Amino acid sequence: MGLKGVNRVLIAVHDLEKAKRLYHDLLGATFVDANWTGEPYGIHVAIAWDAGIELCAPMPGRETDSAVSPYLQTHGEGVMNVFFGVSDGEAAVERIAAHGHKATHALDYSQDEIDRHLGGRFKRYQEFTIDTFPRCGFTISLARIEDKDQALPG
Numbered sequence: 001m002g003l004k005g006v007n008r009v010l011i012a013v014h015d016l017e018k019a020k021r022l023y024h025d026l027l028g029a030t031f032v033d034a035n036w037t038g039e040p041y042g043i044h045v046a047i048a049w050d051a052g053i054e055l056c057a058p059m060p061g062r063e064t065d066s067a068v069s070p071y072l073q074t075h076g077e078g079v080m081n082v083f084f085g086v087s088d089g090e091a092a093v094e095r096i097a098a099h100g101h102k103a104t105h106a107l108d109y110s111q112d113e114i115d116r117h118l119g120g121r122f123k124r125y126q127e128f129t130i131d132t133f134p135r136c137g138f139t140i141s142l143a144r145i146e147d148k149d150q151a152l153p154g
Contacts, residue, residue, distance in 0.1 A: 001095050002087025007143045008052040010081035012068045016044050016057040019077075027051050036117055042066030049121070056080075081129070081139040089126045089144040096130055096142075105129040123148045 013019040023029040029051035038045040042062035047054045058066035064073075071080050086092040093103050109118070109125040118125065124146035132140045 001092040001142075004085030004087060006052065007083040007085040007145060008047070008049075008054050009079050010054040010056060010083070010139075010141075011078065012071050012075075012080040013055055013057045013077050014063075014072060016046060016055055019055050019057070020046055023048065023051065023053055023055070027053075029053055031055070032119070034117070038067075041068075043068050054081075054083075079138055081141055083127070083141045083143045086142045086144055089128055089142060092142040092144075093128050101130050101132065103128040104131050121148065122146055 011019070020029075020031045024031070027048075029048035031046040031048045031053075034045040034047050034054075038056060039059070042059050043056045043066050044059055045054065045056050056068050058064075058069055058072070063069060068080070089108075093106075096103070106128045107126065111123070114120060114122050114125050122145055124144060126144040128142045130140045130142065132138070
């Protein structure tokens with residue numbers, strides 16, 4: 001599995017722009033919009049890779065029926081998901097299955113999707129969301145995310 005530690009935390013918020021300003025002011029976090037990931041679920045998303053923060057909020061008009069609405073209605077704003085970096089996504093899923101858990105959602109972006117949506121920042125981007133909320137109080141996701149080599153030629 002090759003655990004690499006915490007990659008980022010996902011924080012559910014009511015107002016995405018207000019939250020982006022807060023974490024920018026507090027930490028100097030630089031957010032990029034990632035709404036393409038959340039629009040099918042009725043949420044807007046922003047990620048600050050430099051701070052390890054992902055924010056999600058209901059889209060306007062979707063405050064009661066977005067994927068994040070039940071969490072916000074029950075718990076208010078807060079950490080909803082913690083992403084742990086792993087070196088081998090499939091081995092990580094096998095490990096959690098051996099301990100009675102399952103992946104409830106998985107994604108594996110192609111290089112074209114990475115280039116188009118993530119600015120070409122990575123050479124591999126794979127995530128597995130695990131069914132841990134009832135036991136842990138938040139969801140755990142395992143993320144195999146490999147940065148592109150930044151070596152300069154010559």
